[in-house]
Amino acid sequence: MIIGVPKEIKNNENRVALTPAGVTEFRKHGHIVYVQTEAGKSSGFSDEQYTQAGATILSTIEEVYGIAEMIIKVKEPIESEYALIKDDQLLFTYFHFASSEPLTHAMIDRRAVCLAYETVEKTDRSLPLLVPMSEVAGRMAVQEGAKYLEKPMGGFGILLGGVAGVKPANVLVLGGGIVGTQSAKMAAGLGANVTIVDISLARLRYLEDIMPANVDTVMSNEYNIRELVKSANLIIGGVLIPGAKAPSLITRDMLKLMKPGTVMVDVAIDQGGCFETSKATTHENPIYEVDGVVHYCVANMPGAVPYTSTLALTNATLPYALQLANLGWKDACSKNEELRKGLNVVNGKVVFKGVSDAWNLPYTDVKELF
Known part of the structure; x- marks a missing residue:
């Protein structure tokens, strides 16, 4: 198969979907790899490293899309890429269709x-291609939250871990999955008082067992x-319904209950x-105030x-891509049922129920494709 790896062009997206090590594996199986x-x-990977691994370097994104049978990316195609995509061309990437009707x-x-990537699912319902980036994002959420809690950044002006004689900050984590678990571990490690909420009592029991003493668990409901x-300084949103x-x-009305300078990080x-008041931002302009x-x-x-994200992601995606x-x-x-669950849109048909429900589109059972 002919594999194409375009350069990511989404705002400040610095990851790449395939490393030189991945190129070597594709070449061992007799495939041809083109990298923009x-x-x-x-x-941290040079064109020379890709060439040494056996890839052919192409100058433009148009050439990559034009020659490839399978495009491997990190993020969803943006508008300038739409016209480059060919009939029956396989795209293997994060899509998150339920958040973008135009993309769908x-x-x-x-x-x-x-x-x-985000709907490839194992029999135990875990999401193997979402896990590595959820781990990164969960840990980053605390870093970014701590930064924007600083007064010059618009925050309340509180140090997450406090100091002797001064109470630490209160961190509220919504969702006890991969993002929530990683966020709680990071915040707790910095000395904050952390509360995780989740709708699963079994998950809360597990978290209660593994988390340090400065992490509390609470059942998730509107009242709680x-x-x-009211007392949270940093709120991290990490809830997920796959696809x-x-x-x-x-x-929106809950914002009036919060202290001015509270920081909310929406990983979802x-x-x-x-969060009802969430709208996507970029690394260039990451925050806004409501x-x-x-x-x-x-x-x-x-x-x-x-660097960290690319290695973590490609460790997980390469076996499936092969x-x-x-x-x-x-x-x-x-x-492979895990891969089959990753199919969202195929030859003009929506084959993932969450996407059809999100935009009220006709749904085709994926089994009809085989």
Whole structure:
């Protein structure tokens, strides 16, 4: 198969979808790999390293899309890429269709085969291609939250861990999944008082067992959240419904209950956000303020630490990408249910229920494709 790796062009997206080590693996299996020039530069990989691994370097993104049977990316195609996508071309990347109606319609119109990292799912319901970036984003959420809590950045002016004789900050984490767990561990490690809320009592029991003494667990419901936001200095949103729009757990009216200078970090922004007042921001302009509350809603947080993120992501995606290249997407998805669950839009049809529900589009059962 002919594999194409374009340079990411989303605002301040510095990751790359394939490392030179990944190129070597594709070449060992007899595949041809084309990489756009400087695609890996921001992640620490030179064109020379890709060439030595067996890739061919192409000058433009148009050339990469034009020649490839499978495009491997990190983030969803943006508008300037739509016209480059060919009928039946396989795109393997993060899509997050439920947060973007224009992207959904564009991929339907291009009749592409869209296999989304975020909905590839194991039998235990874990999301193997979302986990590594959720780990990065969860840890980053605390770093960024701590930074924007500083007074010159618009925050309340509180140190997460406090000092002797001064109480630490209160951190509220919405969701006890990968993002929430990593956020809580980081915040607790810095000395903050942390509260995690989740709707699963079993998950809360598990977190209660593994977390340090400065982490409390509380059942997630509207009443409890309204009470907790009153004393929170930093709120981290990490709720997820795979492939579907995130629920709004923090409503607009709750902002009036918060202290001025409270910081909210919405890690769920890729799936529409879990705060009613969330709107996607970029690393270039990461924050905005509503009712005195600072919102950080960067949609590609791990792009700020591309070396770590690229290695973490490609460690997870490469085995799946090799299956797709070795067998072709139809055979690979037919034989591997994990990959089959990653199919979202195929040749003009929406085959993932969460996407059809999000935009009220006709749904086709993925089994009809095989």
